[in-house]
Amino acid sequence: xxxxxxxxxxxxxxxxxxxxxxxxxxxxxxxxxxxxxxxxxxxxxxxxxxxxxxxxxxxxxxxxxxxxxxxxxxxxxxxxxxxxxxxxxxxxxxxxxxxxxxxxxxxxxxxxxxxxxxxxxxxxxxxxxxxxxxxxxxxxxxxxxxxxxxxxxxxxxxxxxxxxxxxxxxxxxxxxxxxxxxxxxxxxxxxxxxxxxxxxxxxxxxxxxxxxxxxxxxxxxxxxxxxxxxxxxxxxxxxxxxxxxxxxxxxxxxxxxxxxxxxxxxxxxxxxxxxxxxxxxxxxxxxxxxxxxxxxxxxxxxxxxxxxxxxxxxxxxxxxxxxxxxxxxxxxxxxxxxxxxxxxxxxxxxxxxxxxxxxxxxxxxxxxxxxxxxxxxxxxxxxxxxxxxxxxxxxxxxxxxxxxxxxxxxxxxxxxxxxxxxxxxxxxxxxxxxxxxxxxxxxxxxxxxxxxxxxxxxxxxxxxxxxxxxxxxxxxxxxxxxxxxxxxxxxxxxxxxxxxxxxxxxxxxxxxxxxxxxxxxxxxxxxxxxxxxxxxxxxxxxxxxxxxxxxxxxxxxxxxxxxxxxxxxxxxxxxxxxxxxxxxxxxxxxxxxxxxxxxxxxxxxxxxxxxxxxxxxxxxxxxxxxxx
Amino acid sequence: xxxxxxxxxxxxxxxxxxxxxxxxxxxxxxxxxxxxxxxxxxxxxxxxxxxxxxxxxxxxxxxxxxxxxxxxxxxxxxxx
Numbered sequence: 001x002x003x004x005x006x007x008x009x010x011x012x013x014x015x016x017x018x019x020x021x022x023x024x025x026x027x028x029x030x031x032x033x034x035x036x037x038x039x040x041x042x043x044x045x046x047x048x049x050x051x052x053x054x055x056x057x058x059x060x061x062x063x064x065x066x067x068x069x070x071x072x073x074x075x076x077x078x079x080x081x082x083x084x085x086x087x088x089x090x091x092x093x094x095x096x097x098x099x100x101x102x103x104x105x106x107x108x109x110x111x112x113x114x115x116x117x118x119x120x121x122x123x124x125x126x127x128x129x130x131x132x133x134x135x136x137x138x139x140x141x142x143x144x145x146x147x148x149x150x151x152x153x154x155x156x157x158x159x160x161x162x163x164x165x166x167x168x169x170x171x172x173x174x175x176x177x178x179x180x181x182x183x184x185x186x187x188x189x190x191x192x193x194x195x196x197x198x199x200x201x202x203x204x205x206x207x208x209x210x211x212x213x214x215x216x217x218x219x220x221x222x223x224x225x226x227x228x229x230x231x232x233x234x235x236x237x238x239x240x241x242x243x244x245x246x247x248x249x250x251x252x253x254x255x256x257x258x259x260x261x262x263x264x265x266x267x268x269x270x271x272x273x274x275x276x277x278x279x280x281x282x283x284x285x286x287x288x289x290x291x292x293x294x295x296x297x298x299x300x301x302x303x304x305x306x307x308x309x310x311x312x313x314x315x316x317x318x319x320x321x322x323x324x325x326x327x328x329x330x331x332x333x334x335x336x337x338x339x340x341x342x343x344x345x346x347x348x349x350x351x352x353x354x355x356x357x358x359x360x361x362x363x364x365x366x367x368x369x370x371x372x373x374x375x376x377x378x379x380x381x382x383x384x385x386x387x388x389x390x391x392x393x394x395x396x397x398x399x400x401x402x403x404x405x406x407x408x409x410x411x412x413x414x415x416x417x418x419x420x421x422x423x424x425x426x427x428x429x430x431x432x433x434x435x436x437x438x439x440x441x442x443x444x445x446x447x448x449x450x451x452x453x454x455x456x457x458x459x460x461x462x463x464x465x466x467x468x469x470x471x472x473x474x475x476x477x478x479x480x481x482x483x484x485x486x487x488x489x490x491x492x493x494x495x496x497x498x499x500x501x502x503x504x505x506x507x508x509x510x511x512x513x514x515x516x517x518x519x520x521x522x523x524x525x526x527x528x529x530x531x532x533x534x535x536x537x538x539x540x541x542x543x544x545x546x547x548x549x550x551x552x553x554x555x556x557x558x559x560x561x562x563x564x565x566x567x568x569x570x571x572x573x574x575x576x577x578x579x580x581x582x583x584x585x586x587x588x589x590x591x592x593x594x595x596x597x598x599x600x601x602x603x604x605x606x607x608x609x610x611x612x613x614x615x616x617x618x619x620x621x622x623x624x625x626x627x628x
Numbered sequence: 629x630x631x632x633x634x635x636x637x638x639x640x641x642x643x644x645x646x647x648x649x650x651x652x653x654x655x656x657x658x659x660x661x662x663x664x665x666x667x668x669x670x671x672x673x674x675x676x677x678x679x680x681x682x683x684x685x686x687x688x689x690x691x692x693x694x695x696x697x698x699x700x701x702x703x704x705x706x707x708x
Contacts, residue, residue, distance in 0.1 A: 011644075018647075041645065041676045048647045075668045234687045238671060245675045 001249060003399040003415040005390070007036035014042075018049050026053060027061070032394065034086040040076075040245050043252070047079035050086065060089060060581055064259055067095040067118035067167075069102030069157075071125045072242040080252025087253070088260045089374075099240070106160050114165065119492075120259060121167045122216065123154065126242055127174035130200055131193045136181065138191035143199060151203045158213055168262055168421075168492045170255075171208055173201050173219035175242065177231045212493055214258055214421055218243070218251065224414075225250075257419035263490060264480030267397055267417040268375035270313060271365060274324035274331055274353070276381045278343065279303050280405070283330055294340030302405040307342040309409045314347055317427030318418050319369060319434055321350040323361045323378070328353040349434040358385055359392040369434065370546040372482065372582065377417045379408075424473045426520045433547055436516040454552060454620040457514040461556050462624045466500035466507040466524070473521045474509055477543055482582040484523075484544035484554075486575065486589070499526050499540075506537065506564050510557055512548050512621075522548045523557055527565065530574050536608075537565045539575040549585075552619040558593050559616050560623070562609075571611055578604040629707065631655070634700045641676045645669060655697030683707060 007013065010033070017029035030050055038046065066081065068074055078094035085092035095116040097105040102123075105113040130150040134143055158169050178193035186192040190199075201219055208215050222230035225247070232244040243251055260266055275282045280292025280299045292300045314320050320343070324331055331353035335345040345351070350365045358380075366373050374395040380386055386398045399415050401408055420427075440457065466474050475493045482488070491499075500507050506527040512519040523544040530536040539561070544554060565573060575590055591597070594614065595607035639653045646664050659665045665673070677699070678684055683706040693699050 039679065041641075041672065041679065044672060045644055045647065052647075076672070234684075234690075235671065237687050238690055239667065241671070245672070246679075 001037050001253065002402070003411050004035065004037035005400045007033065007038065007042075010036070010038070010042055014045060014049060018052075023053050031061075031086050031089065034083050035390075035394070037400075038083065038249065040080070040249055043083045043249055044079050046086075047082050050082060061091050062089065062263060062265075063091045063093060064120065064263070065093045065095065065116060065118045066120040066122060066255070066259065067097070067113055067116055068122045068124055069097060069106065069113075069161075070123075071100055071102070071129075073099055073240040074124060074243070076241060076245050076248050077124075077243065077251060077255075080248045081255045082252075084249075084252040084256035085259065088256055088265055090256060090259060090263070090265070092256065092259060103157065106157060106164075109164065118165060118167045120170060120262070121161045121165065122170045122172065122255065123157065124172045124216075124242075125154070125174075127177070127197050127200060130174075131178065131196050134191055134193075134196050136189070136191045140190040143190045143196060144203075147196065147200050147203050150200065151207050154204070155207055155211060158211055162494055166492060166494055169211075169213045170216050170258055171204065171213050172216045173204060175218055175222055175231055176227060177236075177242070214262075216254055216258060218254070221250065221254065222247075254416065257416045258421065261419040261421045262479060264476075264482060265374075266419050267318075267377045268371055269319040269321055269349075269365075269369060269377070270310060270412075270417075271321040271323045271362065271376055271378045272310065273380035273382065273385065274322060274326055274334075276405075277303075277379060277408075278307060278322075279334070279341075283334055284327055288330070288334050288338050291334065291338070293338065299405060300340070302408070304340065304342060306405070306408050309412065311342060311347065313418060314431050315428070316418075316420070316423065317430040319349045319371070319431060320347055321365050321369070321376075322348050322352060323358055323365060323380075324353045325355055325358070326353040347431070349431060357388075359389055362389065362393060362396060370483075370549065377412075377415075379412065381405075422472045422476050424476060426473055426476070429518070429520060432517070433519060436519075437547060440514075440516060451620075457516075457551070457620065459551065459621040460513045460624050461553065461560070461621050462511040462513065463508055463557075463560055464625060466496060466509055468497075470509060470521055471497055471500070474524050477521065477524050477545065478541065481543040481545060482580070483546050483585050484542075484549065484589075485580075485583050486539065486542045486586065487578045488580050488583060489541050499528075502528075504529050504534075506561075506568065508557070508561060508564065510544075510553065510560075512551065512553055519548055520545075523553060525557065525561060527561060527573075535569065535571040536574050537568070537570045537572075539573060542575075552617075552621055554589065554593070555617040556619045556621040556623075559619075562611055562614050562616070566611055573609040573611065574598070575607045575609075576604060577607070629704065631697075631700055631704075634703055635696070637680065638677065638696060638700070641680065642673055645672055645676060653696050655695065655700065657696045658694065677703065681707065 013033050017026050020026040020029060030046060033046060074096055078096060081094055082092050095118060097113055105111040133146050161167060161169055174197050176194060176197045180186045181192050186194050230244055230247045235241040235244055272278050280303055281290055283291050293303050294300045310320055335341055350368045352361045352365055362376060373393055377397045378389050381401060389396055390398050397417055399411055402411055471493060475491060475496045479490050499505050508525040509521055510523040511521045525542040526540040527537045528540050530538040575595060577590055579587060590607040595609045598606040598608050635653060639651060643649055643651045651662060659670055674685060674690055681703055683703060689702055
């Protein structure tokens, strides 16, 4: 957890939180304390104070229910999971069944597990039973058969959990807690415990990919940290703890990363300083030819490795930005002219170089990209700048970097800011789409007139009901969209699939094309009959990516929704707007679309649109139904 | 370190762990004498002491410590 800064005075700050008379204030104090590097014991203490709060759904915090089904003792895991959740504004309610009882809990509809109604189920199962079933003399086929049986049992449990509880399933990979029997020769004998675990993890990963199950890869982590950091034989004998208490902190953070990723709370954008970060030296003083970068210098190679890692992240959809105290012309010239620069100007979606305060510049970057400050990771070698950002913009993640540039990449990777629960074609295209957005912006400046601009884009909307091929993307859209999100209800892939399959439900997905290319699948809507009024369809949820704001897509989407509803014999559309700290941008959406107010109860509001009176809006978007 | 210094540290560690300022350990205190000092928090206490004092207890000792005084004696032995 080296990327988190060290708490100045944990004991005193915890005491302040504990003594705070106001639960909201206490919670916020705990959440800021959770941003620091806490040991196992400090984590337990923080969690104990958190446990004393009577938690109502607090605005700004998301409540998530997670159940852990385990074959070993896990009493020490919930506190680090809750604290890591708090670090991400998540209040994770953790349910743990009785040790070893997970099969019964899952199969019995009256169990406390079923009453808990988890949104996430984490399977934390030891490899011990499987290993015990394989004799050292087993052939490859025999090993595969035993492993296959173990994995099949898990798949049955996954299916059961999914069918009965509709939860997102997370499976922990198997820790290699075994010792060599031969030594290096172990890898050449299929029946050795280490080989069984290796093959078991391979088989497990394939099954998880097929079944849409997420993995919590503790096996990979223990390879990185060493098995001694993760497994302590003493603790196993004392209390059947398979995860060492000291490793529980990272375990908790990894669980919270997955929950956050599923809820769209992973970071989206990596912001780099330039001097002594992306390259060595100060370009303004040393000149472009004087900076340290590239082959021939150890430090130059390390800076280049950081650029290479950034480029990899960009390829998976992380947005890159620059925030540097520099002369903008000189700073940009390095990207254009320096032969060793791996990152090119077009890799950078927002480029800010000036002499202003970096906190102000980060705000300018999020405005330009239309994302939230809490989507940023700010990488700067200067501890003063880091401290300044942490203090003035606490929602920005600022990793505490190692002294040596050689270890920057590892530090960024360890921090797990960009955990994912899917990798779609949209992700691959995202940075190009941001670049294309910049081109569109340039066109708007040229044409000056918004209407001419929209006409010149030659937009087409491709729509249809949710289809299987786009299910992952539609789910991702519902879960990652925070701004244009009318109800901010989140769904598992299974729930989205069941909306699509239900006869009475109308599902709509929208893809927007224009002359610059495919903006991707950018909006989705679910309509369902309003209880007891089948002629009224209710917009259960409607989301739209911020990439296409201001393009009239909301008007055209409503035209389509009205048309689809009329085909069903619908007389009216009903809709709720549930405000959150992030969806204020659409607070006037429904009135602006011609809906009339029904009610306004404590912030959330209900709206109705009589279809008989609806006049189709004219936009610059043409229709193309069905095809992708 | 004297017995009393270690005892004071133990009292602070357990009080922090259980969020209970009223805990006053003595050499004779046994686990069942302290409310909420269950088996889970016994392991947590051991982890905390091991981290703070930089020692590692043997599994055989952990399961047979009779009272706080025995833990202090073993801690002193490990520190030497």
